[in-house]
Structures are given as C-alpha cells and as structure tokens.
Amino acid sequence: MTLYIETPLIESAAMSGAPGQSVWLKMEALQPTGSFKNRGIGFACEEYARRGARRFVAASGGNAGIAAAYAARRLGVPMLVVVPETTSARALELLRRERAEVIVHGASFQEAHAMATSLLGETDAFIHPFDDPLLWEGHASMIDEVARAGVKPDAVVLSVGGGGLLCGVVAGLRRNGWPRVPVIAVETEGADSLAQSIAAGERIVLPRIASIATSLGARQVAQQAFALSSEHPLRSVVVADSAAVDACIRFMDDHRVVVEPACGATLAVAYDASTAMKEFRNVLVIVCGGVTATVAQLRQWADRT
Known part of the structure; x- marks a missing residue:
C-alpha cells in the first residue's frame, strides 16, 4: 500500500x-x-505501523496533521492530533473528516507539540510534521x-x-x-x-x-x-x-x-x-x-x- x-x-x-x-x-x-x-508522513506511518505502533499522535493544525489522519484512517490505526487554538475551522473540519481525535490546546504550535508528546504511550508513534528521516x-x-x-x-x-x-x-x-x-x-x-x-x-x-x-x-x-x-x-x-x-x-x-x-x-x-x-x-x-x-x-x- x-x-x-x-x-x-x-x-x-x-x-x-x-x-x-x-x-x-x-x-x-x-x-x-x-x-x-502525503508522501513523507504516509511513508513514516506505514513504517511505524510495521514496527507495531498501535496509535499515531501528532501536533499540527494544518497539512501535516491532515496527512497523518488520512494515513491513519487508511491503515486502520487510531489517530490523535493536538492543535493550537489558532487552528482554523476548516482545518478542524478536515481533521475530523479523516476520523481523527482532536484536542485543542495552547496558543501556539509549541504548546500543542508539548501536549502531544506528553500524551505518548509505549505503543504510540509520534508523527513529526517535518523533522524525521x-x-x-x-x-x-x-x-x-x-x-x-x-x-x-x-x-x-x-x-x-x-x-x-x-x-x-x-x-x-x-x-x-x-x-x-x-x-x-x-x-x-x-x-x-x-x-x-x-x-x-x-x-x-x-x-x-x-x-x-x-x-x-x-x-x-x-x-x-x-x-x-x-x-x-x-x-x-x-x-x-x-x-x-x-x-x-x-x-x-x-x-x-x-x-x-x-x-x-x-x-x-x-x-x-x-x-x-x-x-x-x-x-x-x-x-x-x-x-x-x-x-x-x-x-x-x-x-x-
């Protein structure tokens, strides 16, 4: 796939x-x-699923979160996305359309990112928006x-x-x-x-x-x-x-x-x-x-x- x-x-x-x-x-x-x-995040999600991830977690109020949610839905893996309060209504709609669980937290991406990483469990994979080989x-x-x-x-x-x-x-x-x-x-x-x-x-x-x-x-x-x-x-x-x-x-x-x-x-x-x-x-x-x-x-x- x-x-x-x-x-x-x-x-x-x-x-x-x-x-x-x-x-x-x-x-x-x-x-x-x-x-x-879709390319990099899809590739990463496939690999993390192959390694045994039972849930994906991301922090993004935009394209990265939407791509991760799409990948998770296609792979049949639950998805949690933490977004900052500045996230647009359109972005929230697109995330929910992909059946992601969405938490709104913080005034900036940095605060949303901190919240997302604090919620990681042993079988979760964190999907970074840009900094991952x-x-x-x-x-x-x-x-x-x-x-x-x-x-x-x-x-x-x-x-x-x-x-x-x-x-x-x-x-x-x-x-x-x-x-x-x-x-x-x-x-x-x-x-x-x-x-x-x-x-x-x-x-x-x-x-x-x-x-x-x-x-x-x-x-x-x-x-x-x-x-x-x-x-x-x-x-x-x-x-x-x-x-x-x-x-x-x-x-x-x-x-x-x-x-x-x-x-x-x-x-x-x-x-x-x-x-x-x-x-x-x-x-x-x-x-x-x-x-x-x-x-x-x-x-x-x-x-x-």
Missing part, C-alpha cells in the same frame, strides 16, 4: 519567462490530502518520479517551513545522481527562520511567526535543513506575504488549482523569472499545495496585503 499518488509533472508556459527556459511543475497539490505531506525518505520519491519522466532539472524551487521538504528533495537529488543541482529555498517575511539562520551562521528561533503563510510557520528549522545550507548548493529567497498571495491567485487562474500562501511563496519566485531563476534552462518547481486556505480567504488576504 502507498498512501500517496504519483503526481503530474507539467510544463508551465505561464512561468517560462526567459528565452529557451522550461519550468516544470511537480503537482503535489493533487495528492489525496492536497499537499506533499523517514519523512525525508518519503518526500524524496517525488524526485524519483521526475527522473523517471526523463526531466533533469538545472535547479529546484521549493518552499521551506521546518525544512522537511528541503531535506527530502535533496535526498532525492542525491539518490538520482544529481547531488550538485541547486535548490532555491523560499520563505515569506516573518516565517524566514532558515534565511535568518543562514545570516546568523547558526540555527535561530524566531520570536514569533509574523506571516499569513502559517504552513511555513516553524520558528526553528530542522538541524538537517540548516546543515544543507552549507552542504548543498542552496540559495535562500524571502518574499512578501503579498507576493505569495498574488501568486496563489495567478496560479489559480493559470492552472485551476488552489494552493496556500506557503506554496505561493515558491510560485512568486517562479513567476518572477527575471531574478532567482533566470540563469537556469530547466527549472523544477515543487507545487507543495495546502488545503487550509480557501478561494474566499485568498481574496481577503489579497485585499489586505
């Missing part, structure tokens, strides 16, 4: 701005729960699919929150013989823990998340993600919330798919072909998706930003 699908790889004429450039979209937004999280191995499968399709990218553009997607993509590049393909790592202002860590030369902790791209809202990136900033060719880019939201709306018009601003950060860079992507001929853009934003909410954000 696999808990994710092989997603389409399509060329985007709307984003191929430079002469002779091809922009390829890996459409992870089309996964069963609407985000790339099993997740990275699962996420790497998207690069396997790109390689099978016969597309070798000159660069990969992706969003960074906690860094799980970054770690998985680099693992996939390495195991497909592309260890020097650069990654353009994109964050929004106010959720730019990787960019600030690179500037400081050490992992920093953001005092708070000051961005509407809450799916990028890790106050500290995974140690492995920070290490990759010096071990792998990586360029850090930070965009404004307004650019991320505008890119979501433009992408909806161009490709008829709704994504969150966390994904819109990457799309903003992809649409601005004159900057970070201009020197590359074949660019792979990871459309990581996201399901907690609606069309109406995107338009509200666009009016405010």
